[in-house]
Amino acid sequence: MHSSASNPLYRLGSRNLSVYSLLAVFTLWPYLALANGTAGQLGTGQSDFGGVGIMQTPTARMHPLGEMSVSFSRTEPYRRYNVFFQPTEWFEGGFRYVEVENRRGGELFDRNLDKGFDAKFRLLEETRYWPQFAVGARDIGGTTLFGAEYFVASKRWYDFDFSAGFGWGYLGNAGDITSPLGWLSDRFDERSSSSGSDGGEFNTGQFFSGPAAFFGGIEYQTPWNPLVLQLEYEGNDYANEPQNNNQTQESRFNAGARLAISDNTELHAGWQRGNTAMAGITFNLNLAGLSQVKDDPRPIALGAEPQADWAAVSQVLNDNAGIQVERISRQGDSITVTAQPERFRSLAQSEGRANRILHAQADANIDSFRFDWQERGLPLRTSVHNREHFVQAATSSDLEYTHRYGIYAQASLKNSAGETLYEAPSQRFSWQLSPQIDQNFGGPDGFLYRLKAVLNAEYQTDPNGWFSGSLAWTLLDNLDNYEYIADSDLPRVRTFIGEYLSESSFGVEHLQYTRTAKLSDNVYAMGYGGLLEMMYAGVGTELLYRPFDAPWALGADVNWVRQRAFDQRFDLRDYSTWTGHLNAYIETGIEDVLAKVSVGRYLAGDVGATLDFSREFESGVRIGAWGTWTDAGDDFGEGSFDKGLYLAIPLDAFFTFSSRDRATLRWQPLTRDGGARLNRQYELYDLTQERQMGRYWEEYNRMWR
Numbered sequence: 001m002h003s004s005a006s007n008p009l010y011r012l013g014s015r016n017l018s019v020y021s022l023l024a025v026f027t028l029w030p031y032l033a034l035a036n037g038t039a040g041q042l043g044t045g046q047s048d049f050g051g052v053g054i055m056q057t058p059t060a061r062m063h064p065l066g067e068m069s070v071s072f073s074r075t076e077p078y079r080r081y082n083v084f085f086q087p088t089e090w091f092e093g094g095f096r097y098v099e100v101e102n103r104r105g106g107e108l109f110d111r112n113l114d115k116g117f118d119a120k121f122r123l124l125e126e127t128r129y130w131p132q133f134a135v136g137a138r139d140i141g142g143t144t145l146f147g148a149e150y151f152v153a154s155k156r157w158y159d160f161d162f163s164a165g166f167g168w169g170y171l172g173n174a175g176d177i178t179s180p181l182g183w184l185s186d187r188f189d190e191r192s193s194s195s196g197s198d199g200g201e202f203n204t205g206q207f208f209s210g211p212a213a214f215f216g217g218i219e220y221q222t223p224w225n226p227l228v229l230q231l232e233y234e235g236n237d238y239a240n241e242p243q244n245n246n247q248t249q250e251s252r253f254n255a256g257a258r259l260a261i262s263d264n265t266e267l268h269a270g271w272q273r274g275n276t277a278m279a280g281i282t283f284n285l286n287l288a289g290l291s292q293v294k295d296d297p298r299p300i301a302l303g304a305e306p307q308a309d310w311a312a313v314s315q316v317l318n319d320n321a322g323i324q325v326e327r328i329s330r331q332g333d334s335i336t337v338t339a340q341p342e343r344f345r346s347l348a349q350s351e352g353r354a355n356r357i358l359h360a361q362a363d364a365n366i367d368s369f370r371f372d373w374q375e376r377g378l379p380l381r382t383s384v385h386n387r388e389h390f391v392q393a394a395t396s397s398d399l400e401y402t403h404r405y406g407i408y409a410q411a412s413l414k415n416s417a418g419e420t421l422y423e424a425p426s427q428r429f430s431w432q433l434s435p436q437i438d439q440n441f442g443g444p445d446g447f448l449y450r451l452k453a454v455l456n457a458e459y460q461t462d463p464n465g466w467f468s469g470s471l472a473w474t475l476l477d478n479l480d481n482y483e484y485i486a487d488s489d490l491p492r493v494r495t496f497i498g499e500y501l502s503e504s505s506f507g508v509e510h511l512q513y514t515r516t517a518k519l520s521d522n523v524y525a526m527g528y529g530g531l532l533e534m535m536y537a538g539v540g541t542e543l544l545y546r547p548f549d550a551p552w553a554l555g556a557d558v559n560w561v562r563q564r565a566f567d568q569r570f571d572l573r574d575y576s577t578w579t580g581h582l583n584a585y586i587e588t589g590i591e592d593v594l595a596k597v598s599v600g601r602y603l604a605g606d607v608g609a610t611l612d613f614s615r616e617f618e619s620g621v622r623i624g625a626w627g628t629w630t631d632a633g634d635d636f637g638e639g640s641f642d643k644g645l646y647l648a649i650p651l652d653a654f655f656t657f658s659s660r661d662r663a664t665l666r667w668q669p670l671t672r673d674g675g676a677r678l679n680r681q682y683e684l685y686d687l688t689q690e691r692q693m694g695r696y697w698e699e700y701n702r703m704w705r
Contacts (some may be wrong), residue, residue: 038063038284040260042221042228043154043161045268046282048073049138049146050082050096051118054217054232055254055270055278057171059163060134060154062122065089066288066617068647073280075272077101077245080280083667085287087615087623088591090122092136095645095667098146103243114242115669117141131155131162137207138170145242146170149208150215164216167235168208174237174252175211213237226260230270238273250274288617290653296343299353299705302394304360310422313361318342321353322658324424326374326463331418333367334384340374341690343658345620345650347373348696351383352703355390362387372412373690376516376682377464378524379412380690381548394704404700409693411521411548431457435475450477450501454509468681469511469531472568477501490632490673491575493535493603497671499566500534507568509534514682522547524684533679536561536603537572540580544684549693551587553685556580559678561603579603579678581610585685587692592616594624603676606630610642610675618695620650620662628675642675644668 038044043061046069047053052061063069063086071082077100084094100112120136131153139147152165166172166180169191181188191210217232232254238247256270256278264285270278297320307313314325322343329336335358344350351371358369369390371383386406393403438450453473460466479501488495500507512530519525522545529539538561546553558580565571581600588595596612608631614624628642646666651659 037263037286038067039262039264039266039282040226040228040258042159042219043156045219045228045230045258045266046071046082046084046280048075048080048278048280049118050080050084050094051092051120051136054163054219054230055256055268055272056234056236057163057167057215057217057232058120058134058136058138058150058152058165059161059217060122060132060152060165061161061163062086062089062092062120062134063284064286064288066286066619066621068285068287068623069094069282070285071280071282073268073278075278076276077103077247084118085623092118092120093625094118100243100245103245112243114139114143114145116144116146126155144169144206147206148172152215159221161219162216163218164214166212166214168210168212169206171215171235172211172213173240174213174235176213176235178211179209180212181208228258230254230256230258232256247273248275254278287621287623287647287649288619290619290621290649292653292656294658295656296658300356300360302356302359302391304356306361310361313357314422314424316357317354321350321357323350323354325422326424327420328422329418329420330366333365334370335362335366335368335421336370336372336418338372338374340376341660343660344702345652345658345660346696346699346702347371347383347690348699349658349702349705351385352705355385355387356394359387359391374412374463375687375690376466376514377462378516378518378687380688381693382410382412384408400700404697409696411691426460426462428460429458430460431455436472448478450479451475464517465513465515467511467513470509472507472509474501474505488632488673490604490606491577493563493575493577493673494671494676495673496535496563496566500568503566504568507534508570509568510681512681516684516687519543524688526682526684526687528680528682531564531570532559532561532681534568535564536678537564538562538576540678540680542680542684544688546685546688546691548691551589551692553585553688555583555585555684557583557680559680561678577603577605581677583685602628602630602674603678604632604673606632606674608632608675610677614646618698619653621653622646622648622662624648628677630675632674642668642672 044052044063047058048055050071051058052063053059065086067086069084073080079099079101080096082094082096084092086092095115095117098114103112116139118138119140120134122134124130124133126132133153135151137149148167148169148171150165150167150171152163154161154163179188188209192206213235215233215235217230220229222229234252234254238249241247251274254270254272256268258266258268260266264283266282268280272278300320307316310328314328317323317325323339324342325337325339327338337354341347341350355369367387369385369387373380389403389406392399433455436452436454452475455471458466458468508531510531510533512528512532514526514528517525524544527541531537538559540557540559542555542557544553544555560578562576563573565573579601581598584597586595593613593615598610601607608629610626610628612624612626614622616622625645626643644667646664648662648664651661651663
């Protein structure tokens with residue numbers, strides 16, 4: 001499921017994130033990545049600032065595709081908390097928080113925290129004769145207290161990895177040379193002393209400007225493989241530290257070491273500035289390679305005994321193939337199963353298991369099995385398998401070729417009635433009680449959390465319509481730490497979140513009726529009304545134009561909403577508004593990146609656009625970032641524009657049972673009223689994901705699992 005800025009976190013981050021999912025992430029972290037983790041390997045360590053580097057200096061190295069690194073380091077008076085990602089082979093990005101121990105945070109907060117974003121781009125891969133080259137920037141938004149830009153090269157020689165480069169800003173404070181780019185323009189001669197004081201702004205006037213300094217270093221892989229020794233020469237002289245916090249430096253040489261204590265965890269320590277100790281720890285997780293051995297029921301044998309009737313077949317299809325059957329019918333020599341996938345992320349796996357079940361049940365006159373896949377009553381696509389070719393391929397892998405290239409996939413068309421063998425009841429009820437956690441980290445008030453028990457229930461009136469709702473009871477929280485510090489004249493459409501979370505420990509998070517329809521071959525529609533989310537009630541509708549297997553889609557949503565009372569029951573406040581967007585989704589074809597552009601009116605009445613980029617790996621993990629710019633201007637307040645990162649991880653990667661569900665972790669530095677979007681429970685683009693073939697053919701081997 002695509003996760004984007006259209007599901008804002010309010011103040012507390014991801015909603016409906018199971019506490020079991022969080023425990024799985026942090027408890028199983030060391031065991032989930034592939035065995036060949038990067039900890040202790042030459043040229044893969046995280047610098048003190050995060051990102052691949054030595055200690056204070058970056059290198060041109062990159063992590064393997066999909067790597068995520070969470071690290072902490074302390075070098076008095078700085079504590080650095082870093083999260084970095086490798087979404088492509090040539091780009092590294094991440095964010096950090098620097099806590100300045102000997103400075104107060106201001107009138108409201110004791111802790112002095114400065115956030116920053118980093119980016120590094122590989123310009124040239126290493127060859128036998130050429131080093132690897134990269135260009136990058138640190139702390140590129142906001143106050144840019146530790147802002148720096150650099151060019152760096154790295155070359156490996158046996159058990160040594162050498163790096164050398166030059167940097168500006170924090171990496172170039174020693175001022176070894178005048179501006180290297182001054183000959184291009186006078187702009188590069190002097191570095192601007194101003195920064196984006198409002199936070200969140202990109203101060204491009206500083207980029208690659210002013211004096212620069214040289215830096216470099218060496219890493220040595222010792223004969224004891226877990227240990228890597230480090231020596232670096234840094235470009236900072238600590239004589240121009242942020243907040244007049246200058247430090248004594250007795251040497252520009254730093255020495256350190258990295259020690260792997262598992263495939264994915266390493267400790268690092270060093271001696272910096274000639275007089276200061278450094279210590280830290282790094283956890284690595286390869287998002288692209290997440291996997292877990294499954295304990296699912298085995299596919300039934302080809303020669304299994306038939307079931308008593310087709311109702312029993314429907315149950316076996318649910319239990320073994322993981323699909324919710326709506327109808328089973330026969331037309332001529334073909335059996336058609338109309339169903340919704342429920343368990344396996346790969347439709348190829350569901351179809352392979354279902355083929356075995358149908359083969360055991362169908363009489364000899366049936367030549368093909370057809371699957372009409374749908375979601376919430378919306379027809380999405382159809383797959384047709386030749387029965388004889390499937391059985392041959394299941395018997396001998398040498399015959400898979402005929403079956404694989406004989407599968408017929410197309411957009412779902414209107415079916416002729418045929419003979420109904422089984423039809424599921426139209427009305428269904430389901431519920432679930434589970435612990436969940438809302439969380440947010442990175443704001444000025446630190447890590448906030450709310451542990452709650454949530455009762456989710458759904459009553460399906462027919463395949464296209466359903467009532468859904470959730471009740472939440474707070475069990476444990478630290479929301480007393482929340483402070484509203486926004487300086488904005490916009491209506492308070494999101495910054496009342498503290499009042500919503502503290503008014504009552506029990507509330508109705510949402511209660512609505514939703515209905516879907518397919519208006520034509522490529523046009524889908526959805527309408528909804530009720531208590532749409534924690535803070536808003538109202539009605540809305542959405543349209544989506546999505547051609548079959550096309551790399552793009554267009555949609556629009558329109559909503560009238562009114563703010564709910566703080567106790568999250570059924571009373572409403574006075575504020576009401578219209579909000580809606582035109583949405584474009586584009587599979588770029590570049591590194592599996594999905595781009596989403598939304599233009600429209602936000603909850604505070606401001607008008608603007610949201611740009612969202614995300615990438616899904618073969619493991620099912622999706623990583624993304626978004627930003628929203630509106631005409632709120634100075635009224636937005638600190639932060640300048642809305643932005644955030646998110647990580648959607650399939651539960652399938654953590655547990656021994658297969659699942660199509662995901663846990664979503666989000667990071668949003670500040671909650672503001674500008675650029676705020678309605679948190680809709682369902683979106684047509686998500687519901688119609690199987691409209692696109694995706695990796696179906698690459699996942700063909702899952703047919704036999």
